[in-house]
Amino acid sequence: MGKSDNNRSEGLLDLFDMAMDESDEKEGLSPLFSTLEASEKRYLDPELINSGGMKTISRVFDAVTGRYIAMAKLHEGAPKETYDPFICEARLTGLLEHPNIISIHDMGIDEDQTPFFTMELKQxxxxxxxxxxxxxxxxxxxxxxxxxxxxxxxxxxxxxxxxxxxxxxxxxxxxxxxxxxxxxxxxxxxxxxxxxxxxxxxxxxxxxxxxxxxxxxxxxxxxxxxxxxxxxxxxxxxxxxxxxxxxxxxxxxxxxxxxxxxxxxxxxxxxxxxxxxxxxxxxxxxxxxxxxxxxxxxxxxxxxxxxxxxxxxxxxxxxxxxxxxxxxxxxxxxxxxxxxxxxxxxxxxNKLICNVTFILSLVIIIGSAQFIINLNKKTAEAIAAGQEADEARKKAESLLIENQNEQKRVAALGIQKDLIQKTIIQQIDYSKPIKSVADKVADFENRPPGDAQMNILSEYYYIQQRYREVYELNKDREKPYYLFKHAPKFIDVPRTKSGLLNIDDFFKSILHFNLRQRDMLEKAMVWDTANRKNFQGYEKVVKLVLSGWNNGLKDSTFDYSPSTKSLSLSGADFKILGTEDMADNRNSLLAPLDLVSLDIRNTQIHDLSQLRGLNNLKELDVRHTLVPDLEPLNQLPAIEKVIVLPKQFSARQIKVLKPSIQVLVQD
Amino acid sequence: MSNDWVTRQTLLQRAKNPDDHQAWDEFISYYENFIQVLIYKMNYTGQDTDDLTQVILVNLWKNLANYDKEKASFRNWMGAVIRNTTYNYYRKQSNIAKREKEGMADFLESMPESDLDELIEREWKTYISELALKKMRELFSGKAVEVFELSLKGISSEEISERVDLKKDSVYVLKNRVKKKFMEEVRALVAELEY
Structure with a gap:
């Protein structure tokens, strides 16, 4: 205890002296040496980290700044002659203030009277x-x-x-x-x-x-x-x-x-x-x-x-x-x-810029090439189209020439110009086919004889199924009408009570109309329908007439059920169910079938006004068609139900339908 | 603030003025204890320690006006005043109660003047240091002063760090912090209490 107290008061007295000494030092009286000596207590716990030719570097704790720094010292027992070069190194380094030059913090004389300097410690x-x-x-x-x-x-x-x-x-x-x-x-x-x-x-x-x-x-x-x-x-x-x-x-x-x-x-x-x-x-x-x-x-x-x-x-x-x-x-x-x-x-x-430039150039080149290729292709297409158009034009021209030849022929026969007009020759009132055709026959019978008159008359005789008259009219002609050679086949065949050919024979007879004469087909069917009473098996007639107007129905199906009077059509060839914009009071080509139900799904049929005359039709399926407008259905007296796709028609389009027509939306 | 500092007189400068009662009170508060300790150290065994203390204080007070910094350091001058006052007081009292004072007579007569001066100086330094240390206890909280006092006893930092359960780094930092402040305080007290 006593000793400890002594120690304590000794320590206090030392500190008192030290305090007074330092105050003296401020006055510039105390030598630099004393402060350098104090550094002994400043740098603690040296730990050797490197050793070189002349000096050693240690890691020490700087008690004043509270951090670890590096301290350089000469090797133990180094001769006094090395002191000054050592200090010189520190001063030299200290003079160089640059971020890439190690910086010196401090230098001095250690307790063993050898110089040291400290510098930053880098990890x-x-x-x-x-x-x-x-x-x-x-x-x-x-x-x-x-x-x-x-x-x-x-x-x-x-x-x-x-x-x-x-x-x-x-x-x-x-x-x-x-x-x-x-x-x-x-x-x-x-x-x-x-x-x-x-x-x-x-x-x-x-x-x-x-x-x-x-x-x-x-x-x-x-x-x-x-x-x-x-x-x-x-x-x-x-x-x-x-x-x-x-x-x-x-x-x-x-x-x-x-x-x-x-x-x-x-x-x-x-x-x-x-x-x-x-x-x-x-x-x-x-x-x-x-x-x-x-x-x-x-x-x-x-x-x-x-x-x-x-x-x-x-x-x-x-x-x-x-x-x-x-x-x-x-x-x-x-x-x-x-x-x-x-x-x-x-x-x-400039890798990035070069690469970008290169890629852009490549894009431009490819784009241009593509453009040129496309241009060539388009040009080729245009040329092909041109050729096609040319061909079409030639075809049209040839038709025109034919027509002109006909006109010439007609003219040569002395027929008046207006007679050669198609409308006049062909036009009949389809709502009254019997009378209308009879009028034509009477008209042309009374005209002065000539090729055109005889040809036209032959056609109408053929429509009236008067095959004997066709034969008689043409048998002495130099250029008989083309149907003349088929007429004899049907002169002596059995006839119905109404004086008509059987459906099979009628079918055969109209088979001989060539496709250019498809309006003749329609007339023949309409005249026949008007006279006929029993339509059992008539569907093949209808199909034949349809095929005349619809590209021959190559890839299509025509499926008729006589018992339900329902017909199902499908195939891209189906476009026309009624001709010539239904002019001249035409009815649908389907009219002879007296349908109750019609399914036109997956056809290209687009105009429902071509269903005119289907007076008993109750149900129609228009899904997957091109039908844009349901309004014509209002003209069908018996229609009850139409089947459509969701979103096929807008609400407004459906609203135009009569309230009696039920719209069934099905997928 | 800085103006105050410039015009501020030290305690002893103010104590020269006989009319400055506040300075006198302050003077007493600082020196009374020191003088009592000193009397005790000089083996004065009389009943009238307080009386002697008062006499010394009054003598110091009176003589302050005559103190010349050029001739002697304050501590030496103070030592001389205390020593002489004590001698005179002792002589006056010796006839009255000679036996009682025997211990002190032996002490004073056996001790050369220089040794006495040394004793006084040593006690003065200790006294100032203790005052400073007391101030440190007020200034610092926690283990700082404890670390500092342990270090004064010559105990190694390693041992201190174990005793007070602090990291060694912290021991260094605390010790140095208190030490620095302590020395500042010592210098401040000396400036105040020495002329």
């Missing part, structure tokens, strides 16, 4: 480790430090050295081991122990501190003045000035190492020094052909390590620019780039 690797890891194929390092990223580190080293040169300081020991690379790309050039002031610099700042005489004398000591392999010839052989170009040589060697992950020169120290002094370094691209060392950078290295100091780059900035040019994709001056090389580099540095 990370030095470049030597990075390169050796890359050399041994460590994937992590290969991935983290590709060539371009190490080249960027190199640029930062160049920045630091260029700055130092501007301040009149040369490093003289640039090598991978002296370059610290932080976790986040911080690069710092360390170990300025061989650094040297060169005399010719301007005296822009710190004149006293940079006094060459004072600092240079300090660097005369140590025996090793560089690292073999990175040392310039002038460092090996005395007699030549060591200046900025010496650092440029070392930077060239550093670049060599970065490019190849190997030292610039292999072998023992003597061998290395021999190669150095004779300048027989093998270019990186030549020594490591498999590494794909960029030729431009290989050339840069070889220029930087020229034996003659004057042949190296003029400045670090010039060297830096070369590497920068490579990274930016320009040609380096050292490689004497060809036009093609320049073009390649132009592509490399």
């Amino acid at each position: 990370g690797d030095d470049l030597r480790k990075i390169i050796s890891q890359k050399h041994s194929g460590n994937l992590e390092y290969l991935e983290k430090y590709p060539l371009n990223s190490v080249l960027e580190i190199f640029l930062k080293v160049c920045d630091a050295i260029a700055y130092a040169h501007s301040k009149g300081v040369v490093h003289l020991d640039i090598k991978p081991g002296n370059i610290q690379v932080g976790e986040f790309g911080e690069v710092q050039v360390c170990d300025w122990g061989l650094g040297k002031i060169i005399g010719k610099q301007d005296s822009s700042s710190n004149v006293e501190m940079f006094n060459p005489d004072w600092l240079n004398s300090m660097t005369l000591t140590g025996e090793i003045k560089g690292t073999p392999g990175y040392m310039a010839p002038e460092q090996v052989k005395d007699g030549k000035e060591k200046n900025e170009t010496t650092d440029i040589y070392a930077l060239g060697c550093l670049l060599y190492t970065i490019l190849t992950n190997s030292s610039p020169i292999d072998g023992g120290t003597d061998e290395i020094l021999e190669v150095t002094t004779t300048g027989r370094m093998i270019p990186p691209a030549q020594r490591f052909p498999k590494l794909n060392v960029p030729h431009s950078l290989s050339a840069v290295v070889m220029k930087a390590v020229s034996l003659d100091q004057n042949e190296r780059y003029d400045s670090v900035i010039a060297l830096r620019k070369e590497v920068y040019n490579y990274l930016a994709g320009f040609a380096t001056s050292a490689e004497n780039a060809s036009f093609l090389r320049g073009l390649t580099l132009l592509y490399k540095r």
Whole structure:
């Protein structure tokens, strides 16, 4: 207890004295030495992290700032002559304030009366480790430090050295081991122990501190003045000035190492020094052909390590620019780039723009080609269409000629012009076919005889099933009407009570109408229907007439059920169920069947007005048709139900239907 | 504020003025305890310690006007005043109660002046330091002062960190923080209490 109290009061008294001493120091009386001595208590827990030729670097805790920093000390027992060069290194480094140069925090004399200095402690690797890891194929390092990223580190080293040169300081020991690379790309050039002031610099700042005489004398000591392999010839052989170009040589060697992950020169120290002094370094691209060392950078290295100091780059900035040019994709001056090389580099540095341009060009070319091809195709189509049109025109012309010939013929027969008009020849009232046809016959019987008159009369006789008259009229003619040869077949066949041919015979007789005469077909059927009483089996007549108007019904079905009087049509050929816009009181071609139910699904039928005359039709299915309008159904007296698709008709279209018509919507 | 500081007189400067009663009270508060401790250290065993203290204080007070910084440091001057006052007081009292004072006579006669001065100086420094330490206890909370006091006893930082259950880094930081403030306080007290 007593002892402890004593200790305590002793401690208090010491502190009292210390407090008073410090107040005295403020007055400038106390020597610097005493504050330097106090540093013993400032830096704690040293932990060796590196040891070099002259000094050791430890990690220490700085109790004042509360952080870990690096402390450099001379080796234990180092001779006193090394003290000043050591302090000189610290001062030299301290003078260089640059983000890529290690910064000095503090220096002083330790409790063992040896000098020390402290500097920032960087987490990370030095470049030597990075390169050796890359050399041994460590994937992590290969991935983290590709060539371009190490080249960027190199640029930062160049920045630091260029700055130092501007301040009149040369490093003289640039090598991978002296370059610290932080976790986040911080690069710092360390170990300025061989650094040297060169005399010719301007005296822009710190004149006293940079006094060459004072600092240079300090660097005369140590025996090793560089690292073999990175040392310039002038460092090996005395007699030549060591200046900025010496650092440029070392930077060239550093670049060599970065490019190849190997030292610039292999072998023992003597061998290395021999190669150095004779300048027989093998270019990186030549020594490591498999590494794909960029030729431009290989050339840069070889220029930087020229034996003659004057042949190296003029400045670090010039060297830096070369590497920068490579990274930016320009040609380096050292490689004497060809036009093609320049073009390649132009592509490399503008890859994105070039690629986009290329793709766009490609798109334009393909687009143009496509356009031209399409144009050709269209032209061909147009020509083909033209030809088709031409053919159609020729056909039309031939028809016209035929017609004209007919007209000529008619004219030659002395028939009045109006008689040859189709309407007059052909037109009948379909609501009164018997009378109408009879009128035509009477009309033409009373006309002066002639080819046209006889032909027309023949047609109408044929429609009236008066085959004997057809025969009699034509038997003496030079050019008898074409139906004349078929007429005799039907003269003596049995007839119905109404005097008509049986349905089968009637079917056969109208088979002989050629397709150009399909209006004759319709007339024949309409006249026959008007006279006939029993329509059993009549569907084949109807089908024949329909096929005359609907492309022959090649791919269609006509399915009639006599018991239910229902008909189902399907097929794309079905377009027309009633002719000539239902003019002249025409009824539907289906009218003879007296249908109750009609299914026209999957046909191209579009006009429901062509159903006129289906007076007993109750049900109609128009799904999958082209029918645009249901309104004509209102004219069908018996219609009850129409089947449509959902959304086939709008509500308004359905609304036009009579209320009695049920619209059934089905899929 | 800064103006106050510039025009501010130290306690002793103010104490020179016999009419400054507040300064006198302050003077008493600072020096009375110190003088009592000193008397005790000088083996004065009389019943009238308080009386002697008052006499010394009054003598210091009176002589302040005559103190010349050029001739002696304040501590030496103060030591001399205390020593002489005590001698005179002792002589006056010796006839009355000689036996009682025997212990002190031996002490004073056996001790050279320089040693006495040293004792006084040492006690003065200790006194100021204790005052500063007291101030630290007011200023700092937690373990800071405890760490500082342990370090005063020469205990290693490692041991302190174990004793107070703090990280070593923290021990350094706390110790240095208190130490810095402590030394500032010492300097401030000296400036105030020494002339």
